[in-house]
Amino acid sequence: MSRAALERRLSRVAGFDDPRVEFEQYPTPAGLAAHLVHLADVQGDLAGRTVLDLGTGTGMLALGAATRSPARVLALDRDPDALGVARENERRIAPESEAATETEVEWLLADATRHPICASDATVLMNPPFGAQRGNEHADRAFLATAAEVGSVSYSVHNAGSREFVEAFAADEGGEVTHAFRAELALDRQFDHQTSEREVIDAEVFRVVWS
Template sequence: MATKRALETKLAVVAGFDDPRAALEQYPTPPELAAHVVHLADLHGDVEARTVIDLGAGTGMFALAAALRGPARVVGLELDPSALAVARENERRVAASAPVHWVRGDATRAPLSVPDPATVVMNPPFGAQTGNEHADRAFLATAAEVSAVSYSVHNAGSREFVESFAGDNGGTVTHAFGASFELDRQFEHHTEARTEIDAEVFRIEWDADGSV
């Protein structure tokens, strides 16, 4: 297994959004965060030879991280066609050997049918925008439907919510850890040139049949 640092280095070529949309909370996932989460998933046997699904894939950071760790296949589901176009370009840059299928669709109503137990990796919207509160809830609901295990990034302070949601939907939080990363200013409502984001990452095992 390649090191986490090696994975992070390969992901450094992944480009972000050409024209990010605030309503979709299109923030780039830092390569160090994606490498950390996918490395952890790989250590737990949740990547190699598995189907890995990136819900709200954006420009493909999590999907491509997983594709570099020997999965059977990767599915990147994303609503924004311009983001998918960048993701396809990023796939060529990364040159992963595993097959990656880019699907345009709403992650909260996933048009997927997965015959085998799958792993979800995702950085869903935090629900930080007015009118979009708890946007990550719908992503978790999809993860519960399509996966046996999921790894997801949430706003700091989400542990009680995530554990409660998992418990109500046949899931168990097995691991949780804090993470922080910096984002450059990209929307008008940002007041600082660079902001540090505090987040939490959760591994959840779901009692699901792996199909929608």
């Protein structure tokens, strides 16, 4: 499946029914998810590998990874309602042909920062909370810490201007940022504090190899 075809398919993934502002539950755009999954596939980080989607939300990254022949896909989220939407999304975008096979996603109710996963060489995909809400500052740091613990490589989305922080964190953990690129998150209005019906947020995506 090409990157463009994957984006078209992921565009059918439904968003949150009742997003929770304290969890910073914003949907990952289909185009960004397809780009991230395509990059991970090209780098040889998906096929035959265990893939972890930390803070999966509605399942966008996990469902994209499942199309790239991973050995296993585990998707974690602490919100049971979000996992319910993710499971429905898996059914919604399932291939119509019985001949098409994909890796079934294992949906786990768990806090990604206090995970129950025993792994050290997984590929981690994640769009963690940026830590923009009061009381949730530096939330992405905890997700990176999990990635360093359970992953040999990770792909993560962060607020624009995070490169220095991500590179420093990776270096402290013996890792290295190998790829970085800018991205945009086009978000429809979901919460009362948002002042416009649609907002575009600048973001950055990083590939980190962990030692």
